[in-house]
Structure formats: structure tokens, C-alpha cells
Amino acid sequence: MGGGLIGLAIAVALAERGVSVMLISERRPGEASPAAAGMLAPSVERAPGPAHAFGVAARDRYPSYVEFIADRTGVVVPLNRLGILQVALSEKGIKGLSKTALPTTRWLDTKELRELEPALSHGLGAMFNPDDGAVDNVVLLSALEKLCANHDRISRLRGAATRVDPAEDSCTVRTESSAPYTARHVVIAAGAWAGKISGARLARAVLPARGQLVSYSSSPLRHVAYGPRGYVVPRGAVTIGGSTMESVGFDSSTTPSGVKKVRAASEEICPSLSDSKNVDAWAGLRPVTPDMLPMIGPDPKHPSLIYACGHSRNGVLMAPLTGDLIADLVTESPLSHNLSQFRPDRF
Ligand SMILES: Cc1cc2nc3c(=O)[nH]c(=O)nc-3n(C[C@H](O)[C@H](O)[C@H](O)COP(=O)(O)OP(=O)(O)OC[C@H]3O[C@@H](n4cnc5c(N)ncnc54)[C@H](O)[C@@H]3O)c2cc1C
Structure with missing residues (x-):
């Protein structure tokens, strides 16, 4: 079901x-x-x-x-496995990222970051997470629909x-x-x-958590990048910016304040996004559990x-x-x- x-x-x-x-x-x-x-x-x-x-x-x-x-x-289905950047925009951010680094991550200094992603050249450096990335979930969904049909x-x-x-x-x-x-x-x-x-x-432990996203009509990045308050994801000719996490029941509408917040978080990571001609917005409902992990398995009874x-x-x-x-x-x-x-x- x-x-x-x-x-x-x-x-x-x-x-x-x-x-x-x-x-x-x-x-x-x-x-x-x-x-x-x-x-x-x-x-x-x-x-x-x-x-x-x-x-x-x-x-x-x-x-x-x-x-x-x-x-x-x-x-x-477009699949991006180029790695994800966690961009530091302050000295505090550098410290925070170094505390949570995994053995698989690598620190990129300002110069390395600028060479890899010129649109992030205002960053003080970034944690690089190899093999992470993104998939075009909309294309994936329609391909799976076709396969099922x-x-x-x-x-x-x-x-x-x-x-x-x-x-x-x-x-x-x-x-x-x-x-x-x-x-x-x-x-x-x-x-x-x-x-x-x-x-x-x-x-019954699963509840909706609304997430608002925006999409910019430009694609200055190749890598997915996180900042302190959000993330940006390149998808073909557009870039997606996210996201809020709100407990508002099953209301899946966008709000001016939500969109403003997401735009600010995205443009803080990649300032040139603010020059995009068109910005769309939408929202979806994440199915969340109290520990944010899925339920996978039979009812024991x-x-x-x-x-x-x-x-x-x-x-x-x-x-x-x-x-x-x-x-x-x-x-x-x-x-x-x-x-x-x-x-x-x-x-
Ligand atoms: C803004 C946002 C950003 C996200 N970003 C990411 C991300 O970057 N990476 C990631 O891994 N995940 C991300 N997620 C989470 C991810 O989208 C969800 O965890 C995942 O899509 C859940 O899939 P699902 O099939 O369980 O739910 P859904 O996609 O919501 O599908 C549930 C389906 O069940 C149908 N349905 C419900 N009740 C009934 C019923 N009684 N009878 C018949 N049909 C019913 C619904 O109509 C719907 O079609 C994001 C989610 C949101 C909202």
C-alpha cells in the first residue's frame, strides 16, 4: 500500500x-x-x-x-556521485565540521574549494564527503511507475x-x-x-513533517553543497535549495516566511543563485518517526x-x-x- x-x-x-x-x-x-x-x-x-x-x-x-x-x-535516471561539500562560512563553522568529520571525509582548504567549485569561492573551506551525491527522484519515480505498469x-x-x-x-x-x-x-x-x-x-508513530524547497533557474554548481542552515542540489539546468522542517500536520502548502528562509539559506551557500530569473517553490510531507529512522519489518504479533x-x-x-x-x-x-x-x- x-x-x-x-x-x-x-x-x-x-x-x-x-x-x-x-x-x-x-x-x-x-x-x-x-x-x-x-x-x-x-x-x-x-x-x-x-x-x-x-x-x-x-x-x-x-x-x-x-x-x-x-x-x-x-x-x-541521473545519478550524481561526485561527493557532497559541507561548506564552512565562519571559523566557528570550520571547528564544528572538524568535530563531526568521518574517517571517509577530507578537508578542502579555500584554494581547493575554489578550484573545485568556483561558485563557492567565498567559503573558508569545506568538508568533502566522497561518493555521496544525489539522484533525480522525479525521473526515478516516473521510471519506477513505468516499470510497474x-x-x-x-x-x-x-x-x-x-x-x-x-x-x-x-x-x-x-x-x-x-x-x-x-x-x-x-x-x-x-x-x-x-x-x-x-x-x-x-x-501511528509516523507523523508528517513539512519541508519547503525552492528551485532556481540556474546551475552554478556540480556538487551538492550544505551550508550552516540548508543545502543546494544541482539538478540539470536548475538548482534546488532546501529546506524547512515543520510540524504543521498534513498542510503541504508553501508559506512566504518558509520560502524566504530557504532562499536565504541557499543564497548564503551559493550567492550567485540570487541572480536567477525564476524561483519556484513547493513543499512535501516527510514521513518522520521519533528517532528519524524508518520502520522496516513485520508486526511481531x-x-x-x-x-x-x-x-x-x-x-x-x-x-x-x-x-x-x-x-x-x-x-x-x-x-x-x-x-x-x-x-x-x-x-
Ligand atoms: C522537502 C523534502 C526534501 C527531501 N529530501 C530528501 C533527500 O534529499 N534525500 C532523501 O533521501 N530523502 C529526502 N526526503 C525524504 C523522502 O522524500 C521520503 O522519506 C520518501 O520519499 C518517503 O517515500 P514514501 O514512499 O514512504 O512516501 P510518499 O512519497 O509520501 O508516498 C506515499 C504514497 O502513499 C500514498 N498513500 C498514502 N496513504 C494511502 C492510502 N491509505 N491508500 C492508498 N495510498 C496511500 C500517497 O498518496 C503516496 O502516493 C525529502 C522529503 C521532503 C518532503
């Missing part, structure tokens, strides 16, 4: 393992997957404990994943799922528009709305009901690997990662 990047990646992974899939989803304003900035940034959006290794593995799953998608759909083992029911009733060896889904549907497993991948599905009791939601700030990053793991769980294959940190019943 759910047709964002998480639900689509799961549907494809299951179907590729020979499982018949019914994908139940409806479009809603505020969906996170088309709204996201698409960063693959496990080194910066760092998770605690073994979840960090999971984030790195999720990032490194991307090259083979986009290759697979290109083979199957002809769609080339053409896959023999994936059927599609467009509409809202309202309730799940797990039994011992199966689970029944009720929808607004059609007869109940029973399957061996049901996977909750309904993003910020997961907790609204009656019977999906553990997903009802193993036919599986959770794959609450990916918070890293759902684009984690979508392909989440698909692999849910397919492992459903087909009872050995798991490539320990999922104990992501247990859905941990809250």
Missing part, C-alpha cells in the same frame, strides 16, 4: 523475485517522493549506530539500481486503502472503492499517511503485516535497499542487513 518511491521499489523488488503484487495507491497533495531534493547523503544526514552502515549501503546500491532501471525501461506480476488498484485486518497467514485490505483484497503479506508503505490506516497500529514507512529525511536514499529487504522478508531469504534498529514496534 503506497505508490511513492518506497512502495514502488518494493513492488518491483517483489515482482522480480517472482511474487505477484497488487499495488494499492492513490495520489495525494504533499507526497514526499516527487517533492524531495534527492540527496544521497548518508555521511551528512548521519544515522546513529549500524543504521549509518545501512545508509552507506543504500547509497552504494544506487549505481546498479539505475542501471537495472535503464535496462528495463530505457529511462536513464509494464510488469507482468504487478497489478494496480488506484484508490485509498482504509483498513488492514491481519490474520495468521494472510492479511485483508479494505479500500474506499472496491471489494476487500486478501494477500499472504501486506506491506504498509503509505508515507506520512501510514498511521491513518486503521489496523496499522505501529504506524501479526507477521503477515509488514511495515516499510517512516523513512523521514532519507527515503530517497533508502528506497532501493528497502525494496530488497522487504523482498528478502517476504520470500524468506537471508537478510543482507540486520534490521533490529528499524523494528516497527520500537516506540
Whole structure:
């Protein structure tokens, strides 16, 4: 249930393992997957404990994943693995970045930074996180839609799922528009709305967190760059700047103050963005959990009901690997990662 990047990646992974899939989803304003900035940034959006290794593995799953998608759909999903810069704009910023440096990061001084990204030449230096980067999540989403539409083992029911009733060896889904549907497993991948599905009791810990983004009609950068208050992401001819993190329920509109804040944070990182002719803005709802880690795994009381939601700030990053793991769980294959940190019943 759910047709964002998480639900689509799961549907494809299951179907590729020979499982018949019914994908139940409806479009809603505020969906996170088309709204996201698409960063693959496990080194910066760092998770605690073994979840960090999971984030790195999720990032490194991307090259083979986009290759697979290109083979199957002809769609080339743009993937940037050039590394992410955390730009220091003050002496305090330099100190802060050096405290949080990972063994994989490298400090670039002013001259090295200027040579790498002339548009960041006002920076005092930057922490360089190799192999992090970004994917074009909008192209990825449409490629996965295409793959699902053409896959023999994936059927599609467009509409809202309202309730799940797990039994011992199966689970029944009720929808607004059609007869109940029973399957061996049901996977909750309904993003910020997961907790609204009656019977999906553990997903009540997932809440919406609005993020407002802007897009500039110019592309002065090759690398994703973070500053002290936000980030900028090059995407083809445009540059995306983000983002707010707001608890405003399911309201996915932009606000003048939010857009102003995001613009200030982006233009502080890359001042030439303020010369762009057009600036668009939009917002999406991140599905967040109290510890910002996803829920991936079965309900211990009802193993036919599986959770794959609450990916918070890293759902684009984690979508392909989440698909692999849910397919492992459903087909009872050995798991490539320990999922104990992501247990859905941990809250
Ligand atoms: C502003 C912003 C910036 C972000 N930037 C990044 C980033 O740079 N990198 C990164 O990794 N992540 C980022 N994220 C987070 C990422 O977008 C999410 O974690 C991820 O997209 C969640 O995917 P999802 O499929 O779970 O949810 P969604 O994309 O929201 O999809 C859920 C789907 O389920 C459907 N649905 C919901 N309820 C029902 C129901 N009852 N019945 C049927 N269908 C239902 C919805 O309509 C929707 O289509 C960002 C998010 C935002 C908002």
C-alpha cells in the first residue's frame, strides 16, 4: 500500500523475485517522493549506530539500481556521485565540521574549494564527503511507475486503502472503492499517511513533517553543497535549495516566511543563485518517526503485516535497499542487513 518511491521499489523488488503484487495507491497533495531534493547523503544526514552502515549501503546500491532501471525501461535516471561539500562560512563553522568529520571525509582548504567549485569561492573551506551525491527522484519515480505498469506480476488498484485486518497467514485490505483484497503479506508503505490506516497500529508513530524547497533557474554548481542552515542540489539546468522542517500536520502548502528562509539559506551557500530569473517553490510531507529512522519489518504479533514507512529525511536514499529487504522478508531469504534498529514496534 503506497505508490511513492518506497512502495514502488518494493513492488518491483517483489515482482522480480517472482511474487505477484497488487499495488494499492492513490495520489495525494504533499507526497514526499516527487517533492524531495534527492540527496544521497548518508555521511551528512548521519544515522546513529549500524543504521549509518545501512545508509552507506543504500547509497552504494544506487549505481546498479539505475542501471537495472535503464535496462528495463530505457529511462536513464541521473545519478550524481561526485561527493557532497559541507561548506564552512565562519571559523566557528570550520571547528564544528572538524568535530563531526568521518574517517571517509577530507578537508578542502579555500584554494581547493575554489578550484573545485568556483561558485563557492567565498567559503573558508569545506568538508568533502566522497561518493555521496544525489539522484533525480522525479525521473526515478516516473521510471519506477513505468516499470510497474509494464510488469507482468504487478497489478494496480488506484484508490485509498482504509483498513488492514491481519490474520495468521494472510492479511485483508479494505479500500474506499472496491471489494476487500486478501494477500499472504501486506506491506504498509503509505508515507506520512501510514498511521491513518486503521489496523496499522505501529504506524501511528509516523507523523508528517513539512519541508519547503525552492528551485532556481540556474546551475552554478556540480556538487551538492550544505551550508550552516540548508543545502543546494544541482539538478540539470536548475538548482534546488532546501529546506524547512515543520510540524504543521498534513498542510503541504508553501508559506512566504518558509520560502524566504530557504532562499536565504541557499543564497548564503551559493550567492550567485540570487541572480536567477525564476524561483519556484513547493513543499512535501516527510514521513518522520521519533528517532528519524524508518520502520522496516513485520508486526511481531501479526507477521503477515509488514511495515516499510517512516523513512523521514532519507527515503530517497533508502528506497532501493528497502525494496530488497522487504523482498528478502517476504520470500524468506537471508537478510543482507540486520534490521533490529528499524523494528516497527520500537516506540
Ligand atoms: C522537502 C523534502 C526534501 C527531501 N529530501 C530528501 C533527500 O534529499 N534525500 C532523501 O533521501 N530523502 C529526502 N526526503 C525524504 C523522502 O522524500 C521520503 O522519506 C520518501 O520519499 C518517503 O517515500 P514514501 O514512499 O514512504 O512516501 P510518499 O512519497 O509520501 O508516498 C506515499 C504514497 O502513499 C500514498 N498513500 C498514502 N496513504 C494511502 C492510502 N491509505 N491508500 C492508498 N495510498 C496511500 C500517497 O498518496 C503516496 O502516493 C525529502 C522529503 C521532503 C518532503
